[in-house]
Amino acid sequence: MKDESKGAPxxxxxxxxxxxxxxxxxxxxxAATGIYDIRGGGSKRKLPHFDDLLFLGASISxxxxxxxxxxxxxxxxxxxxxxxxxxxxDIPVTIAGMSFGALSGPAKEALGRGxxxxxxxTTTGDxxxxxxERGHSSKLVYQVLPSRYGMNPDDLRxxxxxxxxxxxxxxxxxxxxxxxxxISDRVAEMRNLPKGIDQRSACRHPDWxxxxxLEIKIMELREIxxxxxxxxxxxxxxxxxxxxxxxxxxxxxxxxxxxxxGGTAATQDxxxxxxxQPIIACIGEAxxxxxxxxxxxxxxxxxxxxxxxxxxxxxxxxxxxxxxAIGTAAMIALGDNDPRWEPEYNxxxxxxxxxxxxxxxxxxxxxxxxxxxxxxxxxxxxxxxxLNNFLKVMxxxxxxxxxxxxHNHLHNLEPEDLVSLTMEAAAMTKIPLAGTNWYPxxxxxxY
Amino acid sequence: METFDxxxxxxxxxxxxxxxxxxxxxxxxxxxxNAKGSHAIAVGLDAPIEVTVRGSTxxxxxxxxxxxxxxVKGSAGPGVAENMMSGTVIIDxxxxxYAGATANGGTLVIKGNASSRCGISMKGVDIIVxxxxxxxxxxxxxxxxxxxxxxxxxALGDSxxxxxxxxxxxxxxxxxxxxxxxxxxEHLEILKDLLERGESDAKPEEFKRYGxxxxxxxxxxxxxx
Numbered sequence: 001m002k003d004e005s006k007g008a009p010x011x012x013x014x015x016x017x018x019x020x021x022x023x024x025x026x027x028x029x030x031a032a033t034g035i036y037d038i039r040g041g042g043s044k045r046k047l048p049h050f051d052d053l054l055f056l057g058a059s060i061s062x063x064x065x066x067x068x069x070x071x072x073x074x075x076x077x078x079x080x081x082x083x084x085x086x087x088x089x090d091i092p093v094t095i096a097g098m099s100f101g102a103l104s105g106p107a108k109e110a111l112g113r114g115x116x117x118x119x120x121x122t123t124t125g126d127x128x129x130x131x132x133e134r135g136h137s138s139k140l141v142y143q144v145l146p147s148r149y150g151m152n153p154d155d156l157r158x159x160x161x162x163x164x165x166x167x168x169x170x171x172x173x174x175x176x177x178x179x180x181x182x183i184s185d186r187v188a189e190m191r192n193l194p195k196g197i198d199q200r201s202a203c204r205h206p207d208w209x210x211x212x213x214l215e216i217k218i219m220e221l222r223e224i225x226x227x228x229x230x231x232x233x234x235x236x237x238x239x240x241x242x243x244x245x246x247x248x249x250x251x252x253x254x255x256x257x258x259x260x261x262g263g264t265a266a267t268q269d270x271x272x273x274x275x276x277q278p279i280i281a282c283i284g285e286a287x288x289x290x291x292x293x294x295x296x297x298x299x300x301x302x303x304x305x306x307x308x309x310x311x312x313x314x315x316x317x318x319x320x321x322x323x324x325a326i327g328t329a330a331m332i333a334l335g336d337n338d339p340r341w342e343p344e345y346n347x348x349x350x351x352x353x354x355x356x357x358x359x360x361x362x363x364x365x366x367x368x369x370x371x372x373x374x375x376x377x378x379x380x381x382x383x384x385x386x387l388n389n390f391l392k393v394m395x396x397x398x399x400x401x402x403x404x405x406x407h408n409h410l411h412n413l414e415p416e417d418l419v420s421l422t423m424e425a426a427a428m429t430k431i432p433l434a435g436t437n438w439y440p441x442x443x444x445x446x447y
Numbered sequence: 448m449e450t451f452d453x454x455x456x457x458x459x460x461x462x463x464x465x466x467x468x469x470x471x472x473x474x475x476x477x478x479x480x481n482a483k484g485s486h487a488i489a490v491g492l493d494a495p496i497e498v499t500v501r502g503s504t505x506x507x508x509x510x511x512x513x514x515x516x517x518x519v520k521g522s523a524g525p526g527v528a529e530n531m532m533s534g535t536v537i538i539d540x541x542x543x544x545y546a547g548a549t550a551n552g553g554t555l556v557i558k559g560n561a562s563s564r565c566g567i568s569m570k571g572v573d574i575i576v577x578x579x580x581x582x583x584x585x586x587x588x589x590x591x592x593x594x595x596x597x598x599x600x601x602a603l604g605d606s607x608x609x610x611x612x613x614x615x616x617x618x619x620x621x622x623x624x625x626x627x628x629x630x631x632x633e634h635l636e637i638l639k640d641l642l643e644r645g646e647s648d649a650k651p652e653e654f655k656r657y658g659x660x661x662x663x664x665x666x667x668x669x670x671x672x
Contacts, residue, residue, distance in 0.1 A: 148549040148568060151530055153491050153511040180665055192551065192570040192589050193608055197664040200606070202587065206567040207526040207548040213506070216486050217526075220507040223462045224491030 037269040038177075040102075040358035040368070042170050042261040042306065042328060047278040049261065050312040052425035053418050054434065057404045065403040072399040073409040076323050078300045079161060079230020079253040082222070086230055086253075087139050087160050089323065090119025091395045092410055093313055095387075096258075096304050096327035097143045097163065097234075099125030101178050101187045101199075102265030102358065105132045107367045110334055110380040112136030114387025118395075123163060123325075126176060126201050128190045129155040136384070141232065144221065146175065146202040149191040153224055161254075162221055163232040164214070166205075166243075169258035169305045171267045172236025172276050175203035179266065182361040184370040214250040222251075232256050237282035237305065238275075244289035248299050256325065257286050259305025263328040265368070266359035279305035280319075281428040287320030296320065297411075310397020317398070318413035319429065333390035334383040335365045449474050453488070454481035461488070468494035470514070484524065489517050492534070509536040512553060525562075528555045531572055544581070547574045550591070556645045563600065566593045569610050575645025585612055586622065594641050596649045604657055608664075612657040613638050615649055624663045630656045 015021060026037065058064035065072060079086035095115045100108050102125065109132035115122040121139035124130075128150015134140055142159035144151065156162065167173065178187075178199040188195040208217045218231055233247035234256035247255050259279025264272065283303055290296035303316050304325035316324050331337075337345075339352040344364035348355065358368035366378035402410050405417045419434040420426035426439040438445055451461050461479065468474060477498045482488060486505035489498050492515040500508065503521035509528040515535075519527075522540030531550040538546075541559035548564070550572030557565075557574070563581035566574050566588055575594040582600035585593050588610030598616035605622020611634070612625070621627075638651040 148530060148570075151549065152532060152551065153493070153513065153530075156511070157491075177666065194664075197608075198666050200587070202568070206564070206586075207507070207529045207545040213525070216506045220487040220490055220510050220526075223458065223487045224511055226463065226466070227459070 038266055038359060039269050039272070039356040040264060040266050041272070041356045042263040043273050043276075043278075045273055047261065047306075048280055048422065048424045048428055049278060049306055050280060050315045052280070052421045053315050053429065053431060054421060055311075055314070055318075055401055055405060055417055056419060058406045062406045064406050065408060067400060067403055070403060071408055072403050074395055074399065076300070076411070078232075078302075078323065081253045081295075081299050082251065083161075083228060083230040083253050084226070085160075085228045087121065089121060089139065091391060092317060092323035092398075093118075093307075093391055093394055094120050094141075094302060094323055094325045095122035095330055096262070096325040097123035097125040097141070097165065098327055098331075099127040099178075099265060100130045100133070100190070101125075101127040101149075101182060101370070102368060104367060104369055104375045104378065105130055105186075106375055106378050106380040107331075107334060107383065108133040109136050110378070110383030110387060111330060112140070113380060113384025114330075114333070114391065115139075117384065117388035118391035120391065121160065124159075126178075127187065128152075129159070130190075132380075134158065136380075143234075146205045147191075147200075148206065149199070149201070156221070156229075157225055159229065161230040161232060162225070163234050163256060164218065164221075164252075165234045166214075166247075167236030167238070167258075168234065168264060169236045169260045169262035169276050169279070170264035171271045172238045173203060174267055174271055174275070176201035176264065177266060177359070179359045179361075182359065182370045187370060211246040211250050214246075218251040230254055232302070234258065236260075237277045237279060240277075240282040240285040241289045244286040244301075245293065248290070248293055248295060252299060254300045254302060255286065255290075256302045256304065257282055258325075259303070261306030262304050263331075278428070279303055279316075280425060283316060283319040283321060284429050290320075297322065310394045310399075311401060313394055314398040314401040314410065314413055315418065317410050318417050319415060319431075322411065329390070330387055331367060333387045334367055335378065335386070336363070336367050338365055341365055448476045448478055450478045450480060452481050453479055453485055454483060458485060458487065462490060465489055465492050465494075465496070465498065465515075468492070468496050470494055472496065482521070486524070489515070492517070495534075503540065512536060522559065523557075528553070528572070531555065541578070542576075546576075547572050550574075552591075554644055558646075560597065566591075566610070569593065573641055573644070575641055575647060577645070577647055579616070582619075583622065585610055588612070592637065592641055594638065594645060594647075594654075596647055604659070606663060607657075607659040609659065611637070613641070613654040614657065615654045618655075618657070621657065624660045625657055626660045628656045628658045630654070 076092040112133045116138040123141040139160045141161045180196045230253040232254040233252040235243040237259040260276035300322040303321040341364035363369040366374045426433040482502040490510040493513040500519045505524040507526045509517040513532045518537045523542045525543040526545045528536040529548045531553045533553045537556045542557045542561045546565045547555045549568045551570045555574045557576045560578035565580045565584040569588045571591045579597035589608040595614045599618045602622035604625030635651045
């Protein structure tokens with residue numbers, strides 16, 4: 001009998017969008033090990049982001065500035081509300097808090113060098129202040145974190161601003177863990193814990209529990225530092241309207257708002273990908289809180305979480321931020337995930353661009369490690385130069401856009417300069433959908 | 448003796464005056480009157496001076512102290528001697544929550560009771576409490592000593608690192624990874640010294656010692672709740 005089906009077209013294999021290969025691989029990994037995945041970085045999934053916004057540029061109704069010649073100022077002053085000594089930055093791009101422990105000493109030094117060359121600030125992290133970063137950072141923000149590892153009044157007095165960290169975008173409501181393999185003698189000594197053990201960073205502060213307490217805590221910090229230092233309050237992008245309002249009520253000079261694309265040294269993947277909100281959904285709400293309290297621009301807003309270039313800077317500022325902070329982008333500028341180390345990434349079971357097991361301390365680029373041999377690969381002077389170059393490019397790009405929109409200061413960028421490319425972005429930002437004067441939820445409209 | 452009327456002269460002037468003292472100062476004795484529960488009294492000091500506070504204090508009295516001896520002739524609000532580096536803080540009455548939180552050094556003496564989370568995340572301080580301590584005391588305690596002459600509340604020493612805990616009375620419950628440990632002669636010596644510094648007449652032999660089982664030191668999924 002003749003086989004009729006022989007040579008006939010066949011149904012092609014179709015991968016499930018729900019049970020994709022990466023999803024199935026994670027199920028198999030979990031089934032084999034019984035432990036959740038821990039990694040560094042921020043959310044990797046595609047989220048509504050600054051790419052979903054566009055600038056309109058000048059037209060008959062807007063007058064542009066000459067692209068290279070006319071002045072477009074970039075300075076920003078932070079801490080003008082209560083601090084006797086606000087800090088002035090040449091550019092509105094700052095370096096976010098990253099800990100010594102998660103990063104090597106030379107990497108922290110490079111961040112200080114690059115930021116100082118560019119005229120901006122860098123920030124300590126969980127683990128205290130190192131001499132490398134203080135010595136190489138012309139403006140250093142000292143974080144007050146729940147763990148208080150390395151916290152001491154001398155460093156509090158020699159910083160340029162204080163940042164009380166309530167949450168971060170990668171893991172709002174979560175603490176942290178620096179695994180034992182990165183706890184060298186020096187890291188252990190700074191944190192007052194035995195070498196080689198996992199170091200838990202608590203999820204909430206040990207000596208205050210709510211906004212009324214926070215107000216008193218901030219007052220204490222001001223009293224210890226003679227009311228000189230600007231005090232920032234950093235929040236994760238969860239309830240940005242209320243958290244911004246509460247931070248301001250508690251006495252913050254500056255609110256730092258971090259979206260879920262913002263990185264962490266290490267936490268559970270499920271936390272990174274499923275808790276928090278994209279930064280573009282948060283900025284407008286924080287600005288609304290500032291405006292409702294009549295304190296927009298008097299209390300400054302720094303936003304972070306996935307800032308990659310000058311366009312992102314300009315968009316964040318147009319939405320009402322005073323400055324941005326970068327973490328992941330700064331690390332990439334230093335050399336993190338560089339393809340030059342591809343064979344070594346492959347040996348670790350990954351590839352350049354995807355390496356995120358920073359907590360294991362085996363970073364081929366020598367940045368997120370305490371291994372003396374790997375650390376030697378990283379040159380803090382070259383790293384600082386690269387970071388400075390990157391910050392310069394970001395600023396030039398943002399200026400280019402601002403001039404095209406007719407602004408002589410980056411802070412003059414405004415929401416009216418933007419349109420949304422997607423319904424989601426329009427709904428989240430209240431910036432009208434391109435080609436319309438409408439966004440979902442606009443008062444007086446229906447759809 | 449310098450007498451400072453807090454109500455009349457204000458907190459900023461008080462702390463500025465105390466913070467400006469150096470180790471060579473002749474103004475070694477200070478008395479603060481009309482404290483009236485104010486917050487952040489005598490914070491950030493860094494000189495070997497003696498400060499006596501008449502009355503009770505609000506939050507964070509003696510916060511981040513270095514070198515100074517601060518004696519509160521009353522009770523203290525939350526976070527007394529938080530993050531102290533050195534020196535001595537003595538409370539004649541009771542202390543509220545988070546007494547000695549994250550303190551790195553020095554001695555904190557509480558002659559009454561201490562509320563919850565006494566010695567939370569302590570990093571080297573010695574705390575002597577004549578009365579009882581509330582729940583979650585010495586939570587994540589890293590190093591130093593907590594002496595409780597009375598009873599301890601629930602979850603004592605939860606997630607403890609290397610801090611030593613000595614309790615004379617009952618412990619309502621121990622927190623995760625906190626266990627009773629053998630009281631060896633060297634611990635009795637340490638405790639004798641702590642009790643003397645804390646002006647307590649309790650006998651070291653009356654105490655039990657608690658510490659970390661060290662089972663949470665490296666992440667193990669079977670220890671997760």
